[in-house]
Amino acid sequence: MSYYDIDAILTDAEKIPCTFEIDVPSLGYLDNSPSQPLKSGTQLNLPLWLAEMLALANTHRAATTTDDDNPDGDPDEARSFATLNLPPALSNDVAQALKADPRAVALRDQSAHFYGLAARMLDLFEEPDLAAVLRRTFAARAAEVALHARKAGGGGGGVAAAKGSSGGSSAAAAAAGADEGSNLGVGGAGGEFLRGLDEWERKLFRKAHDGTRAGREWMDGVKRR
Numbered sequence: 001m002s003y004y005d006i007d008a009i010l011t012d013a014e015k016i017p018c019t020f021e022i023d024v025p026s027l028g029y030l031d032n033s034p035s036q037p038l039k040s041g042t043q044l045n046l047p048l049w050l051a052e053m054l055a056l057a058n059t060h061r062a063a064t065t066t067d068d069d070n071p072d073g074d075p076d077e078a079r080s081f082a083t084l085n086l087p088p089a090l091s092n093d094v095a096q097a098l099k100a101d102p103r104a105v106a107l108r109d110q111s112a113h114f115y116g117l118a119a120r121m122l123d124l125f126e127e128p129d130l131a132a133v134l135r136r137t138f139a140a141r142a143a144e145v146a147l148h149a150r151k152a153g154g155g156g157g158g159v160a161a162a163k164g165s166s167g168g169s170s171a172a173a174a175a176a177g178a179d180e181g182s183n184l185g186v187g188g189a190g191g192e193f194l195r196g197l198d199e200w201e202r203k204l205f206r207k208a209h210d211g212t213r214a215g216r217e218w219m220d221g222v223k224r225r
Helices: 006-012 048-056 092-100 114-124 128-151 157-161 170-175 189-195 199-224
Strands: 015-020 043-047 058-060 078-080 082-084
Touching: 006 048, 006 114, 015 048, 043 048, 048 078, 048 082, 048 114, 092 128, 114 128, 114 199, 128 189, 128 199
Parallel strands: none
Antiparallel strands: 015 043, 015 082, 058 078
16 A cells, blocks of 8 residues: 555544553643543543554563552563553444445445454454454445446536535545546445445446446447447
């Protein structure tokens, strides 16, 4: 993945709930406590790139340090600065809804980069059940995306159906067919489904739509020969 991939950058900016495991001096302002240390046990939502680094980094405590967890002051004992929890977009409620009907869940309401966020979190968490749900979700929704892409017409009104709810964002611009080769969208009930697509699915829609149209134009050219 390119270092300058805007979707990767935005995925890294997603907020992740985490709990600090140690006291951190001078960071109390993050918890509305200026000039105070950030206390162990404090729960904060931090950007994924920062939360990941804090969770993977360890700190070795001095041999003289003793507490209930380390009564002998073992200098070799290390703990992470913070522990991570799954974000709301990947909560059990969302997973159950996806199990019931993947096509009925507006993934974009959970996260504009839902699958990208899920892939990053599954690198950090052992969640085989969640991974299985996400695989089934992507397969079921991809088939639906391909169906809508084939049906998408050439009218200007169809573009609005594929726009996201976050107007002005790069995601909405992409879904609106920034590439002139794409004329996104279908009307009716399909519009609601398309508005709920995350960025991976919007790219899939655009490629499927453009591929179908290119194939149709090629066939028309063959018939005219």
